[in-house]
Amino acid sequence: MKILIVEDEIKLGSYLKKGLEEAGFVVDLTHDGLDGQHLATSERYDLMILDIMLPNVDGLTLVKIIRDADNSTPILLLSALSKTEDKVKGLDMGADDYLAKPFDFAEVLARVRTLLRRGGKEIQASKIDVGDMVVDLAKRRVTRGDKRIDLTGKEFLLLEFLLLHQGEVVTRSLIASNVWDMNFDSDTNVIDVAIKRLRGKIDSDFDDKLIHTVRGMGYILELR
Ligand code: CA
Numbered sequence: 353m354k355i356l357i358v359e360d361e362i363k364l365g366s367y368l369k370k371g372l373e374e375a376g377f378v379v380d381l382t383h384d385g386l387d388g389q390h391l392a393t394s395e396r397y398d399l400m401i402l403d404i405m406l407p408n409v410d411g412l413t414l415v416k417i418i419r420d421a422d423n424s425t426p427i428l429l430l431s432a433l434s435k436t437e438d439k440v441k442g443l444d445m446g447a448d449d450y451l452a453k454p455f456d457f458a459e460v461l462a463r464v465r466t467l468l469r470r471g472g473k474e475i476q477a478s479k480i481d482v483g484d485m486v487v488d489l490a491k492r493r494v495t496r497g498d499k500r501i502d503l504t505g506k507e508f509l510l511l512e513f514l515l516l517h518q519g520e521v522v523t524r525s526l527i528a529s530n531v532w533d534m535n536f537d538s539d540t541n542v543i544d545v546a547i548k549r550l551r552g553k554i555d556s557d558f559d560d561k562l563i564h565t566v567r568g569m570g571y572i573l574e575l576r
Contacts, residue, residue, distance in 0.1 A: 353468060354378045354396070358388030358414065359403045359430065364453075368401065371457045372464070385409030392418050397425050399467055401460075402447075404431045404438050412442055419446035424478060424490040426467035428460075443505030446492060466530060470516060480515050483560050483575040487515060496558055506531070507550050514563065514573035523570040547571060 355372055359365035360383045369381045380395070382388050385406035392400060392414060400418070404411035415427055429442045429450040439450045448467055451460065478490040485496045492508055494501040503511065509531050514522060524543045532542065547563065555561045564572050 353398045354380070355464070356388070356391055356395070356397045356400045357381045358385060358392075358406060358411065359383065359401070360385075360406050361403070367457070368460065371460070375461055377464075383407075385411070385414060388414055389417055392423070392425075393421060399426045399428065399464060401428045401430065401464075404429060404442065412438065412445060415442055415445045415447045422490065426470060428463055428467060430455075440505055443509065448509075470512075480518075482515070482518065482562055482573065484558075485554060485562060487511065494554065496554060499557075501553050503550070503553060506546065507553065510546055510550055511554070511573075514571065517573070519572065519574045521566045521569050521572045526570070 353376075355377050357365055357368050357372075357379060359368065359381070362383060365381050365383060369379045372379050380391055380397075382391060386408040388402065388406065389409050391397075402411040402414050406414075409417075411429055411431075415429070418425065418427065426449075427447040429439070429447045430453060431438050431442070431450055432453055439452075442450055448470070449463055451463060478488065480487045480489065483496075485494065487494050489512060494503055494508070494511065510527065513527060513531050527543050551561075551563050555563055560575060562573055562575060564574070564576070566572055
């Protein structure tokens with residue numbers, strides 16, 4: 353498994369590279385956005401880790417360039433904690449996940465493994481359909497029947513997470529740690545509100561409901 357890291361903080365980049373190599377990955381590291389762009393578009397990677405603030409070409413522009421080239425390699429963005437707008441922008445542009453600095457290496461490794469599992473499924477099927485809903489994971493497009501459904505970056509991630517666990521009950525804590533960068537205890541209401549909004553968009557106008565509540569446990573996405 354080959355990973356590209358574009359991170360201009362020399363120490364952080366080396367730390368990530370060393371850790372991932374110890375975990376068995378092959379890693380290319382560059383400190384410059386333009387080099388990153390060159391590598392991302394000319395080499396094949398299983399995953400890319402991109403910092404947002406980079407010299408020459410910033411991380412968000414890189415995401416756009418990579419996705420515009422129809423490259424659906426999983427992308428993990430790194431960003432300073434305070435820049436919430438950057439994260440939202442990054443996810444909307446097609447990044448798969450983000451990690452706020454500072455972070456533990458264990459967290460990086462967990463995200464990388466999750467994204468690689470997800471990426472593996474994407475390669476097998478970039479489109480997933482459930483009933484009359486078609487979700488194009490690469491283009492991040494959702495339709496039900498003839499109707500195009502517009503989702504925010506977060507709603508898409510939530511739907512994608514449910515889809516990848518189709519037919520399985522996903523607990524709120526699983527959603528919290530995989531879709532939000534938070535622990536279950538911090539604010540469970542956030543998840544219920546987000547599920548409600550997602551249902552409003554993909555289920556409320558249709559007879560066949562896809563998202564179901566499993567009382568006391570969590571949620572399940574399936575056609576019944
Ligand atoms: Ca930086």
